[in-house]
Amino acid sequence: MRIALTGFSNSGKTTIFNAMTHQKIDTSSHITPPEIIHRGALYVEDSRLTRIGEIIKPKKTTFAIVECIDTAGLLKNNSVHNYKVIRQTTDTDALVYVLRGFDEPSVPYQFESIDPLRDFNELEYEFLMIDLDLVTKRIERIDEQKKKGQKINEKEKEVLEFLREHLEGGKSLRKVDIKDEQLLEIRHLNFFTLKPVFAVINLDEKSFNEDKFKDTEFIKICGTLESDIGQLSEEEIGSFLEAMGIDEPVGKKIIRKTYEVLNYISFFTIVPPELRAWSIKKGTKAIQAAGKIHSDIQRGFIRAEVVSYDDFISVNGDMNLARQKGILRTEGKEYEVKDGDIITFRFKI
Numbered sequence: 001m002r003i004a005l006t007g008f009s010n011s012g013k014t015t016i017f018n019a020m021t022h023q024k025i026d027t028s029s030h031i032t033p034p035e036i037i038h039r040g041a042l043y044v045e046d047s048r049l050t051r052i053g054e055i056i057k058p059k060k061t062t063f064a065i066v067e068c069i070d071t072a073g074l075l076k077n078n079s080v081h082n083y084k085v086i087r088q089t090t091d092t093d094a095l096v097y098v099l100r101g102f103d104e105p106s107v108p109y110q111f112e113s114i115d116p117l118r119d120f121n122e123l124e125y126e127f128l129m130i131d132l133d134l135v136t137k138r139i140e141r142i143d144e145q146k147k148k149g150q151k152i153n154e155k156e157k158e159v160l161e162f163l164r165e166h167l168e169g170g171k172s173l174r175k176v177d178i179k180d181e182q183l184l185e186i187r188h189l190n191f192f193t194l195k196p197v198f199a200v201i202n203l204d205e206k207s208f209n210e211d212k213f214k215d216t217e218f219i220k221i222c223g224t225l226e227s228d229i230g231q232l233s234e235e236e237i238g239s240f241l242e243a244m245g246i247d248e249p250v251g252k253k254i255i256r257k258t259y260e261v262l263n264y265i266s267f268f269t270i271v272p273p274e275l276r277a278w279s280i281k282k283g284t285k286a287i288q289a290a291g292k293i294h295s296d297i298q299r300g301f302i303r304a305e306v307v308s309y310d311d312f313i314s315v316n317g318d319m320n321l322a323r324q325k326g327i328l329r330t331e332g333k334e335y336e337v338k339d340g341d342i343i344t345f346r347f348k349i
């Protein structure tokens, strides 16, 4: 799972990235070239995994991770630069727009006012223009092929024209009702406005305390406070958060929202010496979940032995008791994995 922090220059992306990934990348320059990108990873803390670990005491506990990249900032009216920056997010599952909400005269900004909602729409527009370019070039190519007498996929062209119409009308593809069979025709193209997106408003302390923008669904944080958190020890963090009125650090908020927009759930495996969490899309079948671990397990799949997290806790991790009580179930390939399932895959090599 990979996400990208993106947004206009000097909105606080790198500040937030530092806070999330406990890095100390310099943020003083105010200009980042488009090819510069920072990479990091966040553990997906899960109190259920911790609790299971307390019961079975494995030698090793492996949390799921979310990879995160921090891109250079977009620039107003600079499509060449923006194209390069946006292309850096091609290989990601979701986008996080960082919106400038802090008012700080010493940090330059391209817009005359601080207006996160305007910036959200401007960002949508930048990504939309790249998609429009993509769709236009693809249509041109198909037309050329047709002219040369080559065989073309008429269905793909039809879908592309349908998408182009919406993009030209200023509609992001997320808002277009695209049918599964239409998606199939364009699956080789990577449209940016089809990626799930959510936004973080980076507020100054004053606006943060005033609870500004509370009516929006955006995540509200204060970048400077978050970067202070990164410098604290584990013991100090709790009381700092409480004193500052922050319910949880920005990294956790972003992970939670990422799972939500991607519709991801977690399941757990216990294969001594390791207890491990895995992330999959809701609706994934046991056979595909097995493949997530190893292609051999998928290929040789015999059955899945499944106990829900709550049931596991109710028998204090005693699998024999779970079997007797019938809460350790045997499931087949088509079983739809549920959030919190603890699964043992049986397979032949």
Ligand SMILES: Nc1nc2c(ncn2[C@@H]2O[C@H](COP(=O)(O)OP(=O)(O)O)[C@@H](O)[C@H]2O)c(=O)[nH]1
Residues within 6 Å of the ligand: 007, 008, 009, 010, 011, 012, 013, 014, 015, 016, 026, 027, 028, 030, 032, 073, 102, 103, 104, 107, 202, 203, 204, 205, 222, 223, 224, 225
């Ligand atoms: N006052 C204030 N300054 C911030 C905040 N977040 C970031 N900055 C400053 O804004 C400048 C640009 O931040 P940076 O994270 O590099 O922005 P980026 O261009 O979006 O990556 C830096 O000087 C930061 O210290 C904030 O919440 N409040």
Ligand SMILES: [Mg+2]
Residues within 6 Å of the ligand: 013, 014, 015, 032, 070, 071, 072, 073
């Ligand atoms: Mg930056």
